[in-house]
Amino acid sequence: xxITDAPSVTTDDIEIYRHGDRPMIIRLIRxxxxxxxxxxxxxxxxxxxxxxxxxxxxxGEVFAEAxxxxxxxxxxxxxxxxxxxxxxxxxxxxxxxxxxxxxxLDAGRIGILGQxxxxxxxxxxxxxPNEPRYAALPLEPGAPDVDASVRCVGMMWPVINxxxxxxxxxxxxxxxxxxAWVADLPERHDTYWVTEKNMEEANPMLALxxxxxxxxxxxxxxxxxxxxxxxxxxxxSPLDLNEPERFAENYRKAGGTIEIAHVEQGNRSDPALLGPxxxxxxxxxx
Numbered sequence: 001x002x003i004t005d006a007p008s009v010t011t012d013d014i015e016i017y018r019h020g021d022r023p024m025i026i027r028l029i030r031x032x033x034x035x036x037x038x039x040x041x042x043x044x045x046x047x048x049x050x051x052x053x054x055x056x057x058x059x060g061e062v063f064a065e066a067x068x069x070x071x072x073x074x075x076x077x078x079x080x081x082x083x084x085x086x087x088x089x090x091x092x093x094x095x096x097x098x099x100x101x102x103x104x105l106d107a108g109r110i111g112i113l114g115q116x117x118x119x120x121x122x123x124x125x126x127x128x129p130n131e132p133r134y135a136a137l138p139l140e141p142g143a144p145d146v147d148a149s150v151r152c153v154g155m156m157w158p159v160i161n162x163x164x165x166x167x168x169x170x171x172x173x174x175x176x177x178x179x180a181w182v183a184d185l186p187e188r189h190d191t192y193w194v195t196e197k198n199m200e201e202a203n204p205m206l207a208l209x210x211x212x213x214x215x216x217x218x219x220x221x222x223x224x225x226x227x228x229x230x231x232x233x234x235x236x237s238p239l240d241l242n243e244p245e246r247f248a249e250n251y252r253k254a255g256g257t258i259e260i261a262h263v264e265q266g267n268r269s270d271p272a273l274l275g276p277x278x279x280x281x282x283x284x285x286x
Contacts, residue, residue, distance in 0.1 A: 008032055008064070008065055009029060009030070009031060009032065009061055009064040010030050010032060011060075011061075013025050013026075013027050013028075014028055016091075016092060017088070017091060017095070024074055024075070024088060024092075025073075026053070026072065026073050026074070026092060027053035027054075027056065027060070027072040027074075028069060028070070028103065029060035029063070029064045029069065029070045029071075030069040030104060030105075031068075031069070035104030035105065035106070036100065036105055036106040037104060037105055038106055038109035038281070039070070039096055039105045039106070039109070039110050039111070040068060040069070040071070040111045040112065040113050041071050041093055041096065041110065041113070041150075042059070042060060042070050042072045042112075042114065043056075043072075043073060043075065043115070043118030043119075043121050043122055044056055044114075044118050045114075045115040045116030045117050045118045046117060046118075047159070047188035047192075048085065048117045048121075048188060048189075048191075049077055049078040049188040049191055049192055050077070050188075052074055056115075058271045059271055059274055059277075060072060061271070062274050068281055068282070068285065069103075069104075069105055071092070071096060073088065073089065073092050075092075078188075081194055082192060082193055083133050086121065086124060086125055086128075086133070087133070087135075088137070089112075089121060089122075089125045089134070090125060090129070090131075090134040090136075090137070090148040091135075091137040093112070093129070093148040093149075094135075094139055095139060097110065098139055107146070109151060109286075110150050110285075111150055111151050111152045111153065112150045113154040113281075114154075114156070115155075115156040115157065115158075116159055118156075119155035119156055119157065119159065119160070120155075120159045120162060120204065122153055122155060122158070123153055123155055123158060123204045123219070124207075125148065125150075126150050126153040126219075127204060127207060127214035129150070129215060130147060130149075149215065151217065151285055152217050152281065152284035153217055153218075154219070154220050154222065154277055154280060154281065155219070155220070155222065156223075157224055157227060157229075157230040158221065160205050160230075160243055160244075161206065161243055161247075162193060162199040162202070164205075165185075165189075165229075166185075166186065166193070167236075168234075169182045169189075170186050173186060179228070181229055185229075205243070205247050205250065208251060208253075208254055209250060214254075216251065216254050216255050216256035218256070218258075218280075218284045219251065219256060219258040219259075220258065220261060220276065221247070221248065221258060221259070222263065222268075222274075222276060222277055223244055223260055223261065223262050223263070223268075224262075224263055224265035224268030225262050225263070225264065230243070231243065248260055259276070261276035
């Protein structure tokens with residue numbers, strides 16, 4: 001279903017799977033033209049518990065105007081619990097590749113992006129493209145044999161370490177008079193993750209520090225400042241670094257390349273300031 005048509009961009013909501021009576025859709029925003037276009041699978045934020053593809057539309061239009069397609073995914077979350085979101089993301093990546101020709105996409109030029117909790121999911125999916133638990137949803141019969149690997153990964157102020165963030169917000173509440181931003185974050189973590197063990201296992205930061213065998217791809221971390229929700233120091237870490245710099249150091253030690261691009265916190269969602277992300281994807285999906 002085409003929902004908008006601008007002179008240079010088209011937007012379509014496409015059902016790609018059905019969980020019982022619940023459709024799973026991607027919002028595909030593409031440049032006008034024959035293509036094939038590189039594509040970015042995009043995940044919204046919401047602390048793994050709320051939100052949808054609408055949150056990705058503004059940046060999707062920026063990418064499309066720069067010659068790239070964007071597919072915002074309506075993945076499972078909240079009480080569907082981990083690893084449901086990763087199952088949906090892994091499936092969507094394979095589905096995009098399997099249907100690339102009809103969608104005017106280039107199956108060999110697929111990247112991934114996510115905001116906040118979606119940034120965590122994007123990095124985890126990129127690190128573990130062949131994880132059997134995540135690849136649990138089969139493509140339709142007769143579909144090509146494709147995997148969920150991507151060329152690069154972008155993150156916008158990701159919750160890169162769910163465990164440290166959980167302990168941070170729980171501790172702030174327990175200390176009394178927590179800052180307003182804490183809100184219901186502990187409950188959202190509890191709803192999706194259920195246990196701290198899950199937050200530790202599905203943790204890009206700790207996966208690197210454990211020496212887990214993961215895919216290491218070109219990456220960018222787009223970070224507002226100041227941002228106490230995502231940019232803080234984990235007191236349990238031996239490194240005297242905030243989480244963005246700690247992750248970047250671990251990622252580079254593992255052989256990866258990663259850039260941290262800072263923007264003023266109040267303007268972090270302004271589509272006009274997405275230049276570093278646009279340039280990153282253009283370079284890595286060339």
